[in-house]
Structures are given as C-alpha cells and as structure tokens.
Amino acid sequence: DQQVKQNSPSLSVQEGRISILNCDYTNSMFDYFLWYKKYPAEGPTFLISISSIKDKNEDGRFTVFLNKSAKHLSLHIVPSQPGDSAVYFCAAVPGNEKLTFGTGTRLTIIP
C-alpha cells in the first residue's frame, strides 16, 4: 500500500520556466511533509518541508504547497535551472514516527 504517491515518474521543463512536482498521500495522520532531492550516485538530501498547520512554505526558488483537504502537496521551482535536474522524492511523517517516501519524479531541465 503506497501511502505517498508520485504519479509522474518523469518531467521535462525548459530552463527558466516553472517546474511543478506533485505528490498525493492517503494517510490523514501525516502532519509533516518533506521534499528530498537526489543526484546520481549520491544519497537524497533535504530540500524543503512544510507542517500540516501551514499551506505554503517558501525558500528561495522553492515553494511547497499543501492542500490538506485534497491530501495533495506540490513543489514549485521557479525559475528552473540546469542544476535542478535530479530525482525528487516526496516524504511524509505522522508525529515522530518513521518517514514514508514516494517513488520519486525525475526532473530534467532542458537548457
């Protein structure tokens, strides 16, 4: 049972445009959500997070939006840069329990 779903395995975006990565979850107990970024041959690294008491969190070019009623979150990257090409994992955690990851979306930024 995949509690965190990333339905787009890949996404290509022109440099300078906005990249939007989507994530859906099923467990209503999740109260903290994170995005991790992974380059080839490296481990995932933390990118940005959001608590369930908020609906938006922004950090530079990265913004995460949370829609609790729809159990949906999204990561916006604007403007997209070639260095943003990576696999992005959505993750969620209920309280202080274990983190559950999605299957990832491979983002390719086209110069």
Place this chain on the structure above:
Amino acid sequence: DAGVIQSPRHEVTEMGQEVTLRCKPISGHNSLFWYRQTMMRGLELLIYFNNNVPIDDSGMPEDRFSAKMPNASFSTLKIQPSEPRDSAVYFCASSLFAGLLFFGSGTRLTVV
C-alpha cells in the same frame, strides 16, 4: 562533519553468498535508518533504530535480511543468502528526529 558513511560503495556478489553492508551515522544522531531504492518502490524503509534499539523492522523483506546496531557509531545490514532480486541501492540515514534525515551515498548491490 563527515556525514553518514557507508561501505562499500559497490558490491557485486554471486547468488547465495553473504553480503554485509556497513554504516557509520553522524555523531550525536540517535536514529538510524536502512532504506532500499528500487525503480518500482522508490525509497523503501527496511528497518530503523532509535538509541541503538530496533524500533520497526516491518520493512525487512525476509528472514534472509538482518540488521544490527552494536553501538551508536556503527550499523550493519546483512543478507544471507543473497538473491538476484536483492540487487538495488541500499541507503543508510541518520537523524535527530524523524523528519530530517541525512543520507549516506549508498551501496549499489548487484547479485549475479
């Protein structure tokens, strides 16, 4: 801070052999996680420890898999006997709290 250190980076072994993956977490972190990355399931949690005690091993696929954490600075994940379907990248991660994990560079395991 050296980060989470995993060894080996690559492992190629024959089916039926024992494989041991090693992890050194970040000093001071009290939780350690073992993940497996596959195309089909993404990052799959195998087991995690808190203060060296296994808390949840429900993700360990079979009895062929075992993990230990004898002290705060070292953990192993062992597969015995290994099978071709175990081929994947195995990540170790450590943290102070559940959300913010710091990952190692992973061990790419190939079982032929």
